[in-house]
Amino acid sequence: MNIIYAALLLGLALGLTSSRTRVGRQVKRVTDEALMYVVYALVFLVGASSGRTLVDLASKGDPWLAVHVLSYMLLPGLAGAGFAFIFSRVAGQWTIRGKR
Amino acid sequence: MDHKRQALVSLIVFATGLGYGALAGASYEALEPAITWTLALLIFLVGVSMGVDYERLRGSLAKIHRPLILVTATIAGALTSGALLAHFLRIPVGISLAIAAGSGWYSFTGPYLAIIDPYYGFVGFTSNLLREIFMLISYPVFSRRIGFEAISIGGATTMDSTLPVVARFGGVDLALAAFIHGLLLTLTVPFLVPLLASLQF
Numbered sequence: 001m002n003i004i005y006a007a008l009l010l011g012l013a014l015g016l017t018s019s020r021t022r023v024g025r026q027v028k029r030v031t032d033e034a035l036m037y038v039v040y041a042l043v044f045l046v047g048a049s050s051g052r053t054l055v056d057l058a059s060k061g062d063p064w065l066a067v068h069v070l071s072y073m074l075l076p077g078l079a080g081a082g083f084a085f086i087f088s089r090v091a092g093q094w095t096i097r098g099k100r
Numbered sequence: 101m102d103h104k105r106q107a108l109v110s111l112i113v114f115a116t117g118l119g120y121g122a123l124a125g126a127s128y129e130a131l132e133p134a135i136t137w138t139l140a141l142l143i144f145l146v147g148v149s150m151g152v153d154y155e156r157l158r159g160s161l162a163k164i165h166r167p168l169i170l171v172t173a174t175i176a177g178a179l180t181s182g183a184l185l186a187h188f189l190r191i192p193v194g195i196s197l198a199i200a201a202g203s204g205w206y207s208f209t210g211p212y213l214a215i216i217d218p219y220y221g222f223v224g225f226t227s228n229l230l231r232e233i234f235m236l237i238s239y240p241v242f243s244r245r246i247g248f249e250a251i252s253i254g255g256a257t258t259m260d261s262t263l264p265v266v267a268r269f270g271g272v273d274l275a276l277a278a279f280i281h282g283l284l285l286t287l288t289v290p291f292l293v294p295l296l297a298s299l300q301f
Contacts, residue, residue, distance in 0.1 A: 003136065004260050007144040015151015028152040035145045035268050042138050042261070043110050043236050044117035049131040050233065051121020053226055064189075065223070071185050072227035073234055076200040080177030080252030081242070087173050088166075088249065 110237055142264040146275060153272045166248070167280035174252045174285060175292070178203060182296075194299030195220050201292045202228040203255030203285050204235070204262075209293055216297060231255060235262045243269040251278045256289055258282035 018027040058066075120126065182200030186193040195213065199220065202209030206228035214221020235254035239262070242250035247270040254262040259282025267275035 003140050004143050007140040008147045011144040011147020011149075012151040013147075015148040016154055017151075018148075019152045019154045024152050028149065031145050031148045031152070032268070035142070035149065035264055038138065038142050038145060039236075039264050039268055040110065040113045042135070042142060042264070043113045043233075044120075045131055045135045045138055046233055046236065046261075047114040047117025048121035048124075048126050049135065050229055051118045051123075052125050052127055053229065054118065055122045065219075068189060068191070068223045069227045069230065071189060072199050072223060073230040075181035075185060076178045076203070077231055077234065077253035077255060078177070079181040080174040080255070081246065081249045083176045083180075084170050084173035084249035084252045085246060087169050091169060 110240060114233065114237060139261055143260060146264050146267045149267055150272055150275060167277045167284065170248070170251055170277060170281045171284045171288070173249075174203065174255060174281070175201070175288070177252060178255075191220075194297050197299065198293045198297035199224045199227060201289065201296055203289055204228050204231045204257040205255070205286070205289050206232070208289060212293055213297060228255075232257045232261060236265055239265050240269045243274075247271075247274050248277065251281055254278065254282070256282050256285040259286055 015027070015031075018024050121131075178200040179197060182197035183193065185191065185200065186196030189196070191199075195216070198213060199209065202224055206225045209228050210221050210225025212221075213224040232254070235257060238253060239250055242253070243266075247266075251258055251266060251270075251274065254266070258266060258278040259280075263275060263278055263282065266278040270278070
């Protein structure tokens with residue numbers, strides 16, 4: 001986990017430094033473009049790492065196991081998003097809109 | 101590339117990875133170094149992206165209450181869904197609440213619950229691992245209308261592994277909210293999961 005914090009701090013330092021120069025905008029554009037491809041690489045790796053887990057799950061042949069796993073995968077996060085939707089409306093007009 | 105196309109590409113890439121993992125039998129342990137370094141690269145790029153947008157970032161820091169509300173909603177969602185699933189799936193309430201409160205932190209929730217019962221350890225690990233994947237796939241779709249609220253889906257992973265997807269599809273403001281949300285959950289989960297798992301009903 002330390003490498004994650006180090007990478008974040010290093011990135012922030014580099015970003016802050018370049019924001020004060022003329023190449024700031026260019027750095028931002030290249031970074032955002034690179035980010036997209038690195039996200040795809042991560043999605044592939046996470047998929048590859050869970051492929052065998054899913055095969056194991058199917059080979060156990062217990063339908064309840066799949067129901068349990070899928071229920072806990074979907075419901076807590078979606079319920080959290082639902083609560084966030086309600087709380088943000090109740091609390092006021094400060095919900096941040098995503099980038100279009 | 102628009103959101104729909106990017107989400108579709110993510111899904112195809114994920115399916116390709118899944119197929120590769122299933123056919124090649126690649127385990128998480130074998131891929132962990134590659135995942136860690138890719139993750140470090142992503143976080144580095146997110147850091148650069150945030151740093152370049154320093155002026156906007158400074159404005160966002162004044163709005164710290166937003167991620168706090170988000171954390172409250174994520175925990176409320178976990179407790180509510182955990183209680184409901186315990187009732188419908190006939191799982192002990194404490195265990196069900198603990199699995200739901202794992203918030204995507206599978207490397208903590210799975211091993212912790214495996215000490216109590218290997219079956220629930222497996223459910224805790226797999227469901228939280230898949231929750232992270234669900235966030236990676238679904239956020240590009242949700243980000244257009246409920247970019248802020250959908251951060252909850254990622255749980256504790258929004259401070260690292262799913263932060264890049266929020267930064268990419270939601271923008272810098274939401275990336276900051278996601279990072280604080282993930283950070284606070286990462287500090288909470290190691291206390292919350294054992295507490296809930298110890299409940300005897």
